[in-house]
Amino acid sequence: MLCEVEVYGWKRPDSNSDCLHFKRLRDKVLINHVISTPHATSVAMCTRHCMRNVDCLSYNVRRRAIDGSVIGCELNSESGTSMPPNLVTSKNTDNYGLVMN
Numbered sequence: 001m002l003c004e005v006e007v008y009g010w011k012r013p014d015s016n017s018d019c020l021h022f023k024r025l026r027d028k029v030l031i032n033h034v035i036s037t038p039h040a041t042s043v044a045m046c047t048r049h050c051m052r053n054v055d056c057l058s059y060n061v062r063r064r065a066i067d068g069s070v071i072g073c074e075l076n077s078e079s080g081t082s083m084p085p086n087l088v089t090s091k092n093t094d095n096y097g098l099v100m101n
Contacts, residue, residue: 022047022058022096025080029060029090030097033078040073047096050075057082058097065092 035055040046043061050056058079062072079097080087087095 020051021099022050023099025087025095025097027089027091027093028080028087028095029093030058030076030078030080030083030095031086031088033058033076033083033086034060034074035077036075038073038075040070042070043094043096046070046073046075049073050096056098058095061094061096063092063094 036049036053038046038049040049040061046059046061050059053075055077056075058076060072060074060076061070062074063069064071078086080095081097081100
């Protein structure tokens with residue numbers, strides 16, 4: 001069961017489609033599929049890193065427990081949809097998975 005889900009729409013620079021959408025899963029992290037750990041201080045920065053990487057299908061955003069500030073960004077070659085067993089609970093981490101239409 002998903003408690004809080006948000007969808008973010010972004011246009012990939014090399015894409016002809018209107019935009020790509022990412023679905024947010026609170027307190028979830030995709031493990032075993034990290035392809036890059038770029039520097040990011042916001043969700044928007046992490047999203048842009050994923051959008052620029054054609055192999056990125058999802059990303060994990062880690063937040064500081066005290067103030068919720070972004071302290072980590074992990075780009076993944078898979079998503080929770082393609083690898084459900086690797087989507088696990090992790091406090092202060094959100095997974096954003098590419099929504100395929």
